Amino acid sequence: MQRKVYFGKVSPQYPFSLIRPGSERFNFLNNKRSMLLLPLVFLFIAWVFHAGMSYSDEIKTIDGAVLTGEIINVAAESISLRTTDGTVSDLPLKDVGLVSRGSEICIINRDGKKFSVLRIPKPANFSMNDIVSTKTDALTLQDLGTSTANVVAKASAPETKATSGQPPVSGGDKIVQAEAATVTAPPRTWKGNIDAGVNTKDGNTESTTTHIKGGYANERKRDNIYFDAIALYETVTNNDTDVDEETVNEQRATGKYEYKHSPRLYSFFNQYFEHDELESLNYRSISSPGAGYRFIDKERLKYKAEAGPAYTYERFHGGIIDDYMGLRVGQYLDWLFWKDTKFYAKSEFVESIEDTKDWRVDTGLGVRHNLTKSIAVSLEFLDQYDNTPAEGKEKEDRTFIGSVGYNF
Structure with a gap:
């Protein structure tokens, strides 16, 4: 079944929703040009930081x-x-x-x-x-x-x-x-969060969208461990047949280990998994070792970039398998621009070395605000662009989500 595109207003009763816009106003994110958006954001924030707005x-x-x-x-x-x-x-x-x-x-x-x-x-x-x-x-x-x-x-x-x-x-x-x-007791090095959001619509269009996501980080003196995962699900009721149809059913997870050779230089191993029922994707696995460098490592502003080889293995419905060696490049930004509000962004590019037309870009931009020490709200934009999607599927997949979360 081909993925349908839905775009609706956010109900005041349910302020947190998952939206998939399809209007022409988002065409500026098409193709490889989306890779340029995040570096421009990085440069702007770095300029603001060094201009004197982030004294700590x-x-x-x-x-x-x-x-x-x-x-x-x-x-x-x-x-x-x-x-x-x-x-x-x-x-x-x-x-x-x-x-x-500092700390x-x-x-x-x-x-x-x-x-x-x-x-x-x-x-x-x-x-x-x-x-x-x-x-x-x-x-x-x-x-x-x-x-x-x-x-x-x-x-x-x-x-x-x-x-x-x-x-x-x-x-x-x-x-x-x-x-x-x-x-003198050693401070706790790990932290995490669990977020969720639900939105329902009734009337001309009946739909239910849900998502749950979580993150974990353990940053120690010699190494770092990261894990994050997200599950997205949406159903829309066909008013003619009164049957619920799935329009979103996908799960993603990433685990990462970093070893610090110096305060800024590190090596890493990154493992990514994805399942998308609407794209007929049983699972996609991307394994990537490599090296990275922390270009900015301030208390309130952090930016790092990394690169390395990547092995991609994809299995689709019907037993179709695709695997290839390629190159992976990633860049990540965290900016605490207000006392309890953080802007975060990432961009990951993977390209096959056998076929340069076979490439994909995963981009994420978000803002997270801590209402209390334990409760937070967040807004996030996720963009996946696959230049060689499965037959009958669209290249780009965009998602807006709003969440209420718990910090631990």
């Missing part, structure tokens, strides 16, 4: 003032900060309470004129407003999770008596020792 370093003084910019130098008694307007300020270390940079929070402890730094992992969705700083040098972290909630630096405390011939230890030293035991 924060300094909070003991008076409670928060300064945002880029730390360019740390000396014995001062910190140099370039603010968003381009000016550089030198802050005396005696006026600094704590520093938020760490640095708390400045004071003992007379001596300074020490207590480093702790930065929790997700961290804000300087979560920390109370006073002129009495007491720093209290609030609502940052069990691993850091008990970290308190006291200015002074009474000394305890010596026992068993040991020298006296001040109560403040005991607190610092307890802090070290609390914050």
Whole structure:
């Protein structure tokens, strides 16, 4: 059965839907030109980032003032900060309470004129407003999770008596020792999410669209592990026969392992699976090793590209099999452009080395916003273009989906 194209308005009662537009307004994504869209987006966002809109370093003084910019130098008694307007300020270390940079929070402890730094992992969705700083040098972290909630630096405390011939230890030293035991536990390296969406229509057209997707990432010191999957399903009721007809029935999954040879250079193995009943595709498997490089690896902006050989194996209904060796090129972007909102994009190109006309491009663009630490909403556009589709099938397959998700 040939895939039908449906496009409808989103019902206010069911705001999250799967839509397959077929109008001429989307023709700019046809053919290999869709490969150029994502690099242009990457270049624009990189320009915005370097123009000064993505400063992520924060300094909070003991008076409670928060300064945002880029730390360019740390000396014995001062910190140099370039603010968003381009000016550089030198802050005396005696006026600094704590520093938020990268994946760490640095708390400045004071003992007379001596300074020490207590480093702790930065929790997700961290804000300087979560920390109370006073002129009495007491720093209290609030609502940052069990691993850091008990970290308190006291200015002074009474000394305890010596026992068993040991020298006296001040109560403040005991607190610092307890802090070290609390914050040295390794932070959690993995995270994931599960999203779903349902939309129903009744009236002239009766249809039900559902989808579920999930993702998992474990980013460690020497290697990374990724997994994501999505299942799409749609039925439309034929009003003449009152029979439900499938218009979408496909599932996709990707697993990936990356080994870091340096902070930016890595090798990888990527495995992709796909099933599409409407395209008469039992399964498609694309196995690809290769090498990649992280061109931008900031806290709020990440961009990497990779390439390598790829082996594609396809099995269609009726026992038809197609397999070939080829080349795979991928590029990926993550941009946290707002505190709780992230833009993400990917583009993967696979071409046969035996027949250069046999190529495909998978593109995805999305925005995800965290309503709370656990609940998120997202909008995503998926585009698959197969230059040599199965007989009677269309080359391009476009999907818009909206989801409500759970972060874990």
